[in-house]
Amino acid sequence: MTSGSAGLRIALAAILVQAPRLVLVVLDADRLPVPAAAERTLLVVAGVGTALVLTGGNLYLAHTVAQVRPWRRTLAAAWVLVLAASGGLVLPLIVAGISARSVPQVLGAGRLEWTWSLLAAIAHELTAAGCVLASAAWAAQAAAAGAGPAGALVTGAAALPAGSAGSEGALPAGAAAMAATMPQGAAPGIACRAGCGRIFVSQQAEIAHLRHCPRRRPGAGTGPAN
Numbered sequence: 001m002t003s004g005s006a007g008l009r010i011a012l013a014a015i016l017v018q019a020p021r022l023v024l025v026v027l028d029a030d031r032l033p034v035p036a037a038a039e040r041t042l043l044v045v046a047g048v049g050t051a052l053v054l055t056g057g058n059l060y061l062a063h064t065v066a067q068v069r070p071w072r073r074t075l076a077a078a079w080v081l082v083l084a085a086s087g088g089l090v091l092p093l094i095v096a097g098i099s100a101r102s103v104p105q106v107l108g109a110g111r112l113e114w115t116w117s118l119l120a121a122i123a124h125e126l127t128a129a130g131c132v133l134a135s136a137a138w139a140a141q142a143a144a145a146g147a148g149p150a151g152a153l154v155t156g157a158a159a160l161p162a163g164s165a166g167s168e169g170a171l172p173a174g175a176a177a178m179a180a181t182m183p184q185g186a187a188p189g190i191a192c193r194a195g196c197g198r199i200f201v202s203q204q205a206e207i208a209h210l211r212h213c214p215r216r217r218p219g220a221g222t223g224p225a226n
Helices: 003-016 019-029 036-067 072-099 103-109 113-158 173-181 203-210
Strands: none
Touching: 003 036, 003 113, 019 036, 036 072, 036 113, 072 103, 072 113, 103 113
């Protein structure tokens, strides 16, 4: 599993963990009774899924911020938001343990019921959005890394000066096709002076090639062609 696909999987999980609570709220709005055992099961599934998604999303975003260059500041902001949401959900439990009260008592005393509920509702969506953005950043970095060597290869093969093939004939079809794809003004390579169509990055490499060039005339020297 690649880094990009991992982000999409976490984002999908972040959306799905809200499904049990959505089932309960829709049934309650329609005044359909839910057995206590079924309600408890759905809430446990939602709670476990929330814990896994938030911790996994935090880890994935932190790893992406450290490894990926595209959109690093935006990804760092998304990671801070997810980290704050995760910490805000756990904070009332810590306060409840210190003060020997329950979480509802802590939230009720500070009138934080709606704030905590809003945080619990949007924490999954924040995680999903951050993971999707991180997955896109991984894809952008991979595309940029793949375009670099390919562009350099085409540049070396296609930017020959006019007439570099000499009187032996034009370049081979492959080199000519690559030359047609290159923009003007690219850095020229060193073409084989015997006319075989090979391209070299330095004069020394071209001179060494002349010793075995199939199109080199017998008795020809290694000096520049007239």
